[in-house]
Structure formats: structure tokens, C-alpha cells
Amino acid sequence: MISPPTTRGFTAWNAAALFAVLLVVYSPSLRGGFVWDDERHVTEPALRSLSGLARIWFEPGATQQYYPILHSAFWLEHRLWGDATLGYHLASLTQHALAAALFALVLRRLAVPGAALAAWLFALHPTHVESVAWISEQKNTLSAVFYLGATLAYLHFDASRRAATYRAALALFLLALLTKTVTATLPAALLVVLWWRRGHLDWRRDVVPLVPWLTLGAVAGLGTAWLERALIGAEGAAFDLTLLQRTLLAPKVVWFYLGKLFWPANLTFIYPRWQLEPARLVTWLPLLGVLGLLIVLWRLPSRALLAAALLFIGTLFPVLGFLNVYPFQYSFVADHFQYLASLPIIAAAASGLALVPAVARPAGGAIFLGLAALTWQQSPMYRDVRTLYRTTIARNPECWMAHNNLGRELLAHTATQAEAIACFERALALRPAYWEARNNLGLALAQTGRPHAAIPHLETARQLRPQAPEVHNNLGIALARSGRPADACEAFRHAAALNPTLPNIQENWAKALLLLGRRAEAEAHFALAARLRLPPPR
Numbered sequence: 001m002i003s004p005p006t007t008r009g010f011t012a013w014n015a016a017a018l019f020a021v022l023l024v025v026y027s028p029s030l031r032g033g034f035v036w037d038d039e040r041h042v043t044e045p046a047l048r049s050l051s052g053l054a055r056i057w058f059e060p061g062a063t064q065q066y067y068p069i070l071h072s073a074f075w076l077e078h079r080l081w082g083d084a085t086l087g088y089h090l091a092s093l094t095q096h097a098l099a100a101a102l103f104a105l106v107l108r109r110l111a112v113p114g115a116a117l118a119a120w121l122f123a124l125h126p127t128h129v130e131s132v133a134w135i136s137e138q139k140n141t142l143s144a145v146f147y148l149g150a151t152l153a154y155l156h157f158d159a160s161r162r163a164a165t166y167r168a169a170l171a172l173f174l175l176a177l178l179t180k181t182v183t184a185t186l187p188a189a190l191l192v193v194l195w196w197r198r199g200h201l202d203w204r205r206d207v208v209p210l211v212p213w214l215t216l217g218a219v220a221g222l223g224t225a226w227l228e229r230a231l232i233g234a235e236g237a238a239f240d241l242t243l244l245q246r247t248l249l250a251p252k253v254v255w256f257y258l259g260k261l262f263w264p265a266n267l268t269f270i271y272p273r274w275q276l277e278p279a280r281l282v283t284w285l286p287l288l289g290v291l292g293l294l295i296v297l298w299r300l301p302s303r304a305l306l307a308a309a310l311l312f313i314g315t316l317f318p319v320l321g322f323l324n325v326y327p328f329q330y331s332f333v334a335d336h337f338q339y340l341a342s343l344p345i346i347a348a349a350a351s352g353l354a355l356v357p358a359v360a361r362p363a364g365g366a367i368f369l370g371l372a373a374l375t376w377q378q379s380p381m382y383r384d385v386r387t388l389y390r391t392t393i394a395r396n397p398e399c400w401m402a403h404n405n406l407g408r409e410l411l412a413h414t415a416t417q418a419e420a421i422a423c424f425e426r427a428l429a430l431r432p433a434y435w436e437a438r439n440n441l442g443l444a445l446a447q448t449g450r451p452h453a454a455i456p457h458l459e460t461a462r463q464l465r466p467q468a469p470e471v472h473n474n475l476g477i478a479l480a481r482s483g484r485p486a487d488a489c490e491a492f493r494h495a496a497a498l499n500p501t502l503p504n505i506q507e508n509w510a511k512a513l514l515l516l517g518r519r520a521e522a523e524a525h526f527a528l529a530a531r532l533r534l535p536p537p538r
Contacts, residue, residue: 010104010116018123019097025124025372028380029133030089035388036405040064041136042088043071043078045535061231065224069146069178070139088135095141096132097123102148107347109155110193114354117364118347126264126374127342130335133382139180140339146176147183147340154190157209166209173213181224182340184217185315192314196307225323238329241321245276249321249332251286254313257338261345264371267378268395269388270402271331304348311344330401385409403427404437411444420444435464435471443474451481469498473505476512485515503532 023030034042040063047055047062055062056071063071073091081087100123107115122128131140153169176183187210194206201207228234241249252274260267277283290313297306319325319337327334353363381391389406392399407423410416424441427434442458445451458475465471476491492509499505510525 010101010108010119014104014116014119015097015101018100018120019094021372022093022097022123025376026089026093026129026132026379028376029129029382030093031086032089032133032383033085033385034083035134035382035385037064037136038134041071041074041138042083043075047071047075048078060227064232066227067139067179067181069175070142070180073138073142073179085135088138089133092132092135092138092141095138095145096128099141099144099148102145102152103343103347106148106152106155109152110197112347112351114347114350114352117354118350120364120368121346121350121371122343124368124371124375125261125342125346126267126371126378127260127335128339129267129375129378129382130269131339133379134336137336137339140336143176143179143183144340146172146179147186150176150186151190155193158194170213174216177216177220181217181220182315182318184221185317185340187213187217188314189311192307192310196303199303221318221323228324228326232326234324234326234328236329239324241276244278246321248278248283248287249274249276251290253320253333254290254316255286256333257316257341258312258345260335260338261342264374266395267335269381269392270396270399271333272396272398273331304351308344308348312341315341315344330399398430400427400430400434400437403430404434404440407437407444408440411440411447417444417448421448433464435461435468438464439468439471439474442478446474446478446481451478454478455482467498469495469502469505471495472498473502473508476508480508480512480515485512488512489516501532503529506532 043052046052052062053072053075056075057068060066077088077091100119103122104115104119107118112118131137150169150172153165153172157165157169173183173186176186190210190213191201191206195201198206294306294309297309300306313320316338319334321328321332353359381388386406386409389402389409392402393406396402403423404427407420407427410420410423421441421444424437424444427437428441431437438457439461442454442461445454445457455475455478458471458478461468461471462475472491472495476488476495479485479491480488489509489512492505492512495502495505496509506525506529510522510529513519513522513525
């Protein structure tokens with residue numbers, strides 16, 4: 001049986017063995033399909049040409065987030081294997097294995113004991129299943145490769161002070177930023193590492209070289225925060241937290257992630273969203289606990305644990321609640337948020353084990369087997385859309401988003417449309433102002449022969465989200481099926497004005513015009529729908 005190394009170096013054999021083990025424990029998800037958000041990350045048809053690649057780089061909003069290196073990677077991957085999901089899964093797995101190997105090299109460069117064991121723990125930890133098995137989170141695995149590569153290069157520069165090495169490190173940092181901006185925390189992390197090694201920071205030697213990095217990180221972070229609000233929608237009632245609530249949220253997030261690292265039980269795709277009530281004493285306990293822990297670590301003779309805690313909290317800063325992140329409307333925490341932040345805690349744990357060789361091998365082997373089993377058990381969750389949402393609902397029954405998204409998947413099949421309607425109704429019972437579930441319920445009722453019942457739901461959805469073309473389109477479908485083709489045409493006109501590139505809107509409009517006997521106009525819309533369906537030039 002393969003067992004993880006403990007005090008030995010991370011050799012090529014170790015890397016090959018680790019990759020083989022990863023193939024086994026992730027095998028249940030390797031042929032998994034696209035799930036939530038994947039269609040917004042895997043290159044869409046309009047961007048699959050060379051001009052589309054240029055849009056990825058020079059048109060913010062062409063992709064869901066301005067991560068041009070990530071989306072260039074997806075663009076290239078689509079050229080290689082199209083929509084075959086195995087290729088994407090293997091790419092994510094390879095990046096994860098490479099990140100683990102680089103992690104070992106960084107720790108070895110820092111002379112941290114147990115570097116190889118740390119790499120295995122990082123690679124096999126079940127909290128990272130979400131980052132590896134979910135195709136969209138290739139942003140995590142790929143950015144980690146650049147992040148750790150930049151770290152290793154900068155540590156070489158710190159020893160050699162060679163300009164070429166500095167430029168290589170800076171280039172890798174830029175690649176990391178353009179893959180995912182959570183890597184903006186790297187220069188601050190490097191300062192913590194340098195302080196840990198030397199006991200102090202020298203302004204000219206330590207701080208000045210990282211000033212450009214800090215500047216680039218701040219610009220990238222602020223730009224992403226703006227895009228989250230302006231283009232993705234991270235604003236509104238779900239994000240209206242006071243500064244006090246955000247201050248109380250941050251330490252709760254820290255303890256949550258720390259707990260999942262040491263006890264990775266009940267992992268799920270969407271966790272329950274906490275209620276933050278400053279008037280309750282229990283709400284203040286996480287903050288007092290974090291402050292108390294930092295004071296204790298500060299007073300220890302060794303700086304190592306304090307440095308690990310600072311690195312952990314600092315890397316988590318973008319998702320502690322002080323900045324709006326779109327998934328916060330569902331939950332304040334997600335496993336993939338702590339992919340990079342887990343590194344210092346895992347390093348500290350591995351180092352502690354390695355300092356006691358008599359304990360390291362049996363303990364390391366037991367932990368290795370336990371984590372591998374948990375990861376193998378967790379990875380099937382990402383096999384397909386239905387499995388993902390059914391598992392999420394089983395572990396978090398009040399996840400209104402999962403009920404709605406499961407319903408949308410079930411609606412596509414005649415045999416499960418009744419169950420889909422029940423899913424939408426459950427989502428609305430949990431969140432009455434949820435316009436997407438209201439829209440989907442209306443569409444489901446119209447498709448199952450109840451267009452009159454659908455219209456009130458779709459009109460409510462239109463009031464809640466007047467800028468959504470799909471709501472106007474679905475309302476038009478229900479109106480046409482209710483014998484109101486003139487009103488349907490008006491709904492389709494609004495839908496087309498909001499998004500003139502959707503062929504199904506034009507086709508539905510044409511069908512309504514035929515009901516009114518306006519054949520010439522209908523033929524024009526049918527022709528436009530056909531042109532919109534033509535594939536873009538490659």
C-alpha cells in the first residue's frame with residue numbers, strides 16, 4: 001500500500017505516487033458533467049474564435065469575471081477537447097497535483113519539517129474537493145500553481161537578489177492575479193514569512209521590493225470588488241450588513257474554516273446562511289476567541305504558530321465579509337474559499353507531526369487514509385447536476401437556490417416536471433421574493449398546460465426583475481398559450497429589447513405573430529432567429 005512520506009523530501013516518485021492516488025480518490029467525479037456556473041466559465045460559443053479570445057482580454061464583462069488567464073485556459077481547453085468534461089476534470093486534477101508539489105518545494109526552501117507530508121495532506125484534504133471536482137473552480141487550482149510558483153521564485157530572489165529572479169517572480173504573481181484575485185494576498189503573506197524567518201522586517205530589503213506587488217494586488221482586488229457589484233450583482237438587501245455585523249462575521253468565518261480543516265465532516269456545496277445578531281452575547285464569542293488566540297500565540301517563544309495564524313486569516317481576508325462576494329447571498333462560507341488559506345495550517349500540522357518521527361509515520365498514514373476515504377466519498381457529489389443539488393438539499397434543506405436549480409434540471413424532462421414544480425414551490429416557500437424560482441414556476445405551469453395559472457407568477461417575476469429578458473419571454477409564452485397573442489407580442493418585444501441576440505425570443509415572437517395572421521413580420525423574425533443560431537466564425 002502507498003503511504004505518504006513524512007520526513008523525506010518530495011521526490012519525483014512521491015509526485016507520481018500522489019497523482020496516482022488522486023486519480024483514484026477523484027475517480028467518481030472525473031466523468032462528471034457540467035454543474036452550476038460551469039456554462040459561464042467553459043468558453044461560450046461567442047468567445048470561441050480568435051476575436052473571442054481578444055474579447056476575453058480586452059472586454060470586461062465578456063466573461064463572468066475579469067480573469068483573462070483563467071478564461072484563456074478554458075478557451076484553449078475547449079479547442080483541445082470541446083465539451084468533453086473529462087478533459088477539464090483532468091486539467092483541474094493535474095493543476096491540483098502540481099500545486100501540491102510546489103507547496104512541498106516552498107516548504108523545503110523554508111526548511112519547514114514535513115514538507116512532503118504537508119503536500120499529501122493538502123492534495124487529499126476533502127475540503128478541496130469542491131475546488132478540484134467543480135470545473136468552474138479551475139480558477140483555484142490554476143491560480144494556486146502561479147501563486148506557489150511566485151512564492152518559490154521570490155524566496156530564491158530573497159536569497160540571491162538577482163533582478164532576473166525578481167522579474168520571474170513578479171511575472172508569476174501577475175499570472176496569478178489574472179487567474180483569480182484572491183492571490184492579491186500573496187505580498188502580505190511574503191512579508192509575514194520574512195518576519196517569521198528573521199524576527200523583523202527591514203524596510204529596504206523586505207518591504208520595498210514588495211511595494212509594486214502590494215500596489216498591483218490592491219488595484220486588482222478593488223477592480224474585482226467593483227466588478228462583483230456592477231456586473232455580477234453582489235449588492236442589494238442580501239449584502240446590507242452593518243460594519244458591526246461584518247466585524248462579527250469575520251471571526252465566525254475564521255473558526256468555521258479552521259474547524260473544517262481539522263474535522264472535515266458534513267461538507268456540502270451550500271452551507272446554511274448565518275443570522276448575525278449583535279444583541280446576542282453568543283455572537284461575540286468567535287471574535288473574543290480569535291483575539292484571545294492571537295494573544296496566546298504572540299506570547300509563545302516561537303513565532304511559527306502566530307505566523308501560520310496570520311497567514312491563514314490574511315489569506316481569508318477577501319472572503320471574511322468586509323467585501324461583497326456574490327455567493328454571500330446563499331452562504332457566508334464555501335469550501336473553495338479556503339483553498340489557498342489552508343496551506344499555512346496544513347504546513348503547521350505537518351511540521352508538528354514531523355518533529356516527532358516515532359509518531360509521524362503511523363499518524364501520517366492514518367490521517368492519509370482517512371482523508372483519502374473522505375475525499376473519495378465527497379467527490380461523487382459533483383458527478384452531475386441532480387446529484388449535486390439533491391445532496392445539498394439533504395445536508396441543507398433550507399437551501400432555496402438548490403431547490404430552484406434542481407427544479408430547473410427536472411423541468412427539462414417530461415417525467416419529472418411535477419417534481420420540478422414542487423421544487424420551485426419549495427424554493428418560494430423559503431424565499432418568496434426569489435424572482436428566478438417565480439419565473440421558473442411560471443414557465444413550468446405554462447409547459448404543463450396551465451398557462452392561466454402561470455401568468456400571475458410571471459407578472460410577479462417581471463415586477464421583481466424587470467431587466468431579465470427570460471421573464472418577459474416566458475410571460476409571452478404563457479400569454480400566447482392563454483389566447484392573448486397581441487399581449488404576447490408585446491412581452492416578446494420587451495424581451496428582445498433587453499437581449500436582441502437570443503434566437504428563441506425571436507422565434508417565439510414569430511409564432512405569436514402567426515397567431516395574429518401577420519405572416520410577413522413572422523417570417524422576418526424566423527429569419528433573424530436562424531441567423532442568430534449560426535455558429536460564430538472560428
